[in-house]
Amino acid sequence: EVQLVDSGGGLVQPGGSLRLSCEASGFTFRDYWMSWVRQAPGKGLEWVADINQDGSAKMYVDSVKGRFTISRDNAKNSLYLQMNSLRDEDTAVYYCAKEYRRGLDYWGQGILVTVSS
Amino acid sequence: EIVLTQSPATLSLSPGERATLSCRASQSVGSYLAWYQQKPGQAPRLLIYGASNRAPGIPASFSGSGSGTDFTLTISSLEPEDFAVYYCYQRSDWPLTFGQGTRLEIK
Numbered sequence: 001e002v003q004l005v006d007s008g009g010g011l012v013q014p015g016g017s018l019r020l021s022c023e024a025s026g027f028t029f030r031d032y033w034m035s036w037v038r039q040a041p042g043k044g045l046e047w048v049a050d051i052n053q054d055g056s057a058k059m060y061v062d063s064v065k066g067r068f069t070i071s072r073d074n075a076k077n078s079l080y081l082q083m084n085s086l087r088d089e090d091t092a093v094y095y096c097a098k099e100y101r102r103g104l105d106y107w108g109q110g111i112l113v114t115v116s117s
Numbered sequence: 118e119i120v121l122t123q124s125p126a127t128l129s130l131s132p133g134e135r136a137t138l139s140c141r142a143s144q145s146v147g148s149y150l151a152w153y154q155q156k157p158g159q160a161p162r163l164l165i166y167g168a169s170n171r172a173p174g175i176p177a178s179f180s181g182s183g184s185g186t187d188f189t190l191t192i193s194s195l196e197p198e199d200f201a202v203y204y205c206y207q208r209s210d211w212p213l214t215f216g217q218g219t220r221l222e223i224k
Binding site: 035059060062101102103 | 167204214
């Protein structure tokens, strides 16, 4: 059974940092692109970043470029999102997701990140 | 950036009726369009990928069509569990984008 378990969220002050993790199981992690998607409270879905199978290609939405870094450790079946210089508008539930034929077929449970003083 | 515009914003229908949801792209995305369903407090669920391919385990009542800039998600006969928010998503070019969503509510 495919599982994605998100962790690492919480409350952080503006300007602070957090590192999200996503532990994958039930599939060959190293064979798939992976994404982070977020959803602000009461709002729609926003793609944040994705990474290719070996980590050599990383793409970001403009609003997080230079502040967030996506990475993966295929030996640990884990995906990460390092978030620096956090802003109020980064407050959201963050989901990791596995790519399947240019869709995202499995999602983590979501982890809440709250940026507030 | 490719902007996806979904219509209508809200669709009010009764169980058993047919639902037609639209997604229009600001430029061609070929067939690299997917549809998701999201219920309150849950992660999104992939329904359709490649514009018209049902994801594993998705009922045949869900179908997708279109290519280029105009896409449609059709639910042939609404079940009570189908009332949710639906999003389209393009993976044709970065930044990847979602539509703003269509809320399907019970009339």
